Structures are given as structure tokens and as C-alpha cells.
């Protein structure tokens with residue numbers, strides 16, 4: 144097993160070398176992150192399935208204390224990675240909520256995520272091909288047990304606190320229930336629930352259906368292209384549509400209204416509004432086949448604005464080319480909202496009186512985010528993790544002996560009162576908790592955090608005012624930092640005496656890799672593809 148101790152750098156790619164391998168490839172998503180990758184000889188899932196040579200990607204900051212009990216576990220959400228700096232950067236640093244001079248901070252990438260831990264984009268050692276759609280389903284309990292194994296290898300004796308938002312909040316709630324009694328001393332679940340709601344399950348289903356309905360999905364075997372395994376081959380249109388729908392659930396109606404209103408992009412200077420056709424230029428973000436466009440009416444063009452035709456398919460080479468256009472040399476041009484010249488492909492003399500489709504800022508935002516997502520995430524992984532979320536339900540105890548909830552009775556019937564009582568039992572086993580909700584969160588509503596607080600014996604509840612809906616847990620840095628830091632100082636005072644790493648040493652060691660390298664990447668100017 145590989146471990147980097149207090150350093151945060153090491154190999155981030157995984158190439159199959161097992162006997163019997165017919166091909167090898169590198170997980171391109173894992174390579175985006177500077178992290179450690181441990182390989183466990185095998186791991187048995189809650190379902191009973193066992194996988195061999197299981198990679199687990201993780202990052203650490205800070206150093207273990209002499210008692211090895213100052214571990215702070217951070218859990219990422221659906222599309223996040225082990226790189227906490229990338230999505231909760233402002234919370235990380237001396238005298239902040241995640242203080243690497245006091246805590247040994249650990250974040251593990253979850254099973255099914257493309258960012259390094261075993262997933263659809265990992266090579267199956269049996270045949271050297273990506274697991275793809277044959278990647279076995281996993282549970283949040285599995286993630287906890289997998290990361291627990293890594294922590295034990297790193298020498299951690301107990302965890303001071305676990306913190307996480309959204310799916311990370313679910314993981315946070317599962318940590319104390321799936322580890323030995325007393326191993327986790329405190330938890331801070333944010334914007335999360337005790338069990339995935341019907342509303343969330345439904346959104347997940349709608350998003351998966353978007354992916355399934357993309358002809359490039361190919362039942363999940365889309366990496367197998369005529370040119371060999373291509374880990375960038377994707378049902379991109381379906382995945383982008385899924386991301387667009389998801390992003391809407393992460394915000395609120397009010398935040399979209401105040402941010403975009405009915406604006407159409409005049410204020411946007413530097414960014415191509417995704418989905419606007421740029422023909423004859425260097426960038427084509429909505430690549431309807433030009434020859435097809437030219438032979439259609441302007442009404443057709445207006446109707447199909449934003450539609451990604453087969454020309455955007457990674458398998459377009461297998462389709463017959465369209466006939467040459469009779470109007471190819473006679474297109475009109477208009478000024479794009481961002482100031483560039485856009486050829487909209489309308490033949491001159493045709494379509495008088497037909498208004499060009501406006502691209503509202505709200506639309507271009509979604510199209511841009513959809514495109515961006517497909518360059519950094521994998522569709523099979525998205526399916527895997529949304530299915531994992533659907534199974535989240537604390538009223539189901541762990542099947543593994545040694546964990547806290549193992550002794551709870553197994554719930555078999557879908558009887559409401561039986562489930563309620565099982566849930567109450569599970570929550571009564573949780574350690575002291577700071578539960579944080581976002582006032583305008585329509586996905587994981589404050590009522591769900593109230594439910595957690597009502598059943599956890601030593602719980603404090605904070606609902607943060609924010610217009611940003613569920614995304615508030617990634618945007619309200621100042622409030623979250625203040626609440627988490629303050630609560631930990633009260634609940635875990637023994638970690639706030641002498642620092643494990645003296646400040647001077649920490650500052651001097653910034654070049655040595657253990658210090659936080661980035662302040663924040665959440666400004667609009669940032670273009671880090673590993674961002675959420």
C-alpha cells in the first residue's frame with residue numbers, strides 16, 4: 144500500500160499491470176488531481192461482491208499527533224474529488240475550520256467516482272478493460288469502510304471529527320455507524336438527510352434517463368470505439384443534459400431570477416455563450432452539421448437551437464456525411480452577444496421576418512456548465528453515484544460485524560413506523576453533531592436537517608440564510624467556517640492548545656508540499672476542470 148504521510152503529492156494515475164491484461168490505459172480523470180493512490184489487494188462490498196487490486200485515491204494535509212487521534216475527515220459530494228482545496232479551499236488553512244497545523248486532514252475519493260478510486264473508468268484486472276457498466280454497485284457504507292482501511296494503514300487511531308456536505312453529509316453520518324464504537328468523536332453533516340428523499344430519487348432517475356437516451360451511451364460500453372479504448376468517449380449530450388437538470392436543483396428559483404432574469408448576454412464579454420453556433424470560426428460549441436443547416440428552413444433552425452446533432456457525437460465517423468449544401472457560400476452573419484461575429488448559417492433571401500433565436504443568459508449558463516462537466520466527469524460514474532445516493536438510508540444497519548450499527552435489527556418491511564423507529568435508533572448512536580442546513584435548499588430541505596437534529600442526542604442545528612439553494616454549502620464559506628470552527632473549539636478543546644505543526648514551521652514548509660497551496664478557486668476567472 145502506498146501512503147504519502149503528511150505530504151499531498153504522489154502518483155495519481157493507475158495503469159493495469161496484472162497478468163492476463165490485454166490492454167492498459169490510464170484513468171484520465173484521476174490524472175487531473177495531484178493525490179495519493181493506495182491499492183488494496185481486495186475489497187468486499189456490502190453487496191458481497193469482492194474486487195481485487197482496488198485503487199483508493201485520497202489527499203491529506205497536516206500531520207498526525209503523538210496519540211494519532213487528531214484526524215479530521217472531509218467527505219466530498221457527488222461530483223467532487225479528494226482535493227478539498229479545490230472546492231472548500233477557503234475553509235482550509237491555519238486558524239480556519241480545517242486547520243492543518245492542528246489536524247491531520249484526510250479526504251478520500253468515493254467508490255464510483257472517476258477521480259481515482261475504483262470505478263467504471265478503472266481497469267478491471269481480469270481483462271485490462273474499464274469496468275464500465277459492469278462496475279458493481281456500491282453504498283456509502285462501502286466508502287466509509289474503504290476509507291477506514293486506508294486510515295488504519297496511515298496509523299490513525301481515532302477521528303476527531305468528520306465533516307461533509309450533500310453526499311458528503313451522508314458519508315459523514317455513516318462514519319460513526321460503520322466504524323468501531325468511539326472511533327469517531329464528532330460529526331458535522333451539512334445540507335444532507337438521513338435518507339434520500341423521493342424528490343431526490345426522482346431527480347436522479349430523470350438525470351440517468353437523459354444519459355440512457357443518448358445514442359452514444361451504448362448500454363455503457365462507450366469506451367470501446369472503432370479505434371480501441373478511448374476513455375474520453377462519452378454520451379456527452381445526455382451527460383450534459385443531466386448536469387443541467389442537476390444544476391437547477393442545486394440553486395433556487397430566486398437566485399436564477401436575480402442573477403439572469405431575461406438577459407441575453409450583452410454583458411458577457413469574454414466567454415463564448417455555449418450553444419451559439421460559430422461557423423467558420425475556431426470554436427463550435429453547438430456543432431449542427433453546416434450542410435444540414437443550410438438546406439433547412441430558418442424555422443427549423445430556430446426550433447433546434449441548442450440541439451446537439453450527431454455531428455457532436457464521438458462516433459460521428461460511423462455516419463454517412465450529409466449532402467453538400469446548395470447555400471454553402473451564402474450565409475448571413477450577425478453580431479454575437481459576446482461581441483464576436485457569429486455565422487448563423489441562414490441563406491440570404493430566406494427567412495425574412497423570422498427572428499433569430501435569443502440565447503438567454505440562463506440558457507447559456509446551463510449549456511456552458513453542461514459542456515464543462517462532460518470534460519471532467521464520466522457518464523457511467525454519474526450513473527453509479529446517483530444510484531448509490533438512492534440507496535442512502537440510515538435505518539439500514541451495517542452488515543459488517545465490528546461497526547456500531549451492526550447490532551441494530553435489520554429492517555425488512557417497508558413499514559413506515561418500523562423504518563421510523565430504526566432510523567431513530569441509528570441516529571441515537573451518532574456522536575455529538577453540528578448539523579448545518581441552507582435556508583433556500585430545495586433539494587435537501589431544512590426539515591431534513593431538523594429531523595437529524597431531533598434524533599441525534601447531542602446535536603446543534605444551524606440553518607444558514609442564503610439565496611443560493613443547495614449550492615450554499617459550497618458558497619457560504621464565511622458562515623460555514625465560523626460555525627464549524629467555533630463548534631469544534633467548544634466540543635474538541637484538547638486540539639486547540641499547542642499546534643501539532645508550529646505556525647513558523649508550517650509557513651516555512653509551504654514549499655515542501657504539506658501546506659495549503661491555493662486560497663480559493665471559486666472566482667469566475669478560474670478554469671480548473673476539476674472544480675465542481
Ligand SMILES: CC(=O)SCCNC(=O)CCNC(=O)[C@H](O)C(C)(C)COP(=O)(O)OP(=O)(O)OC[C@H]1O[C@@H](n2cnc3c(N)ncnc32)[C@H](O)[C@@H]1OP(=O)(O)O
Nearest residue numbers: 220221222309310504507508511614617667668669670675
Ligand atoms: C447529492 C450531492 O452531492 S449534489 C452536490 C453536487 N454539487 C455540485 O456538483 C456543485 C454544483 N455547483 C457548481 O459547480 C457551482 O459552479 C459552484 C458552487 C462550484 C460555484 O458556483 P459559482 O461560483 O456561483 O459559479 P457558477 O455556477 O456561476 O459558475 C461560474 C462559471 O459559469 C460561467 N458563466 C456564468 N454565467 C454564464 C452565462 N450566462 N453563460 C455562460 N457561462 C456563464 C462563468 O464564466 C464561470 O465559468 P468558469 O467556471 O469557466 O470560470
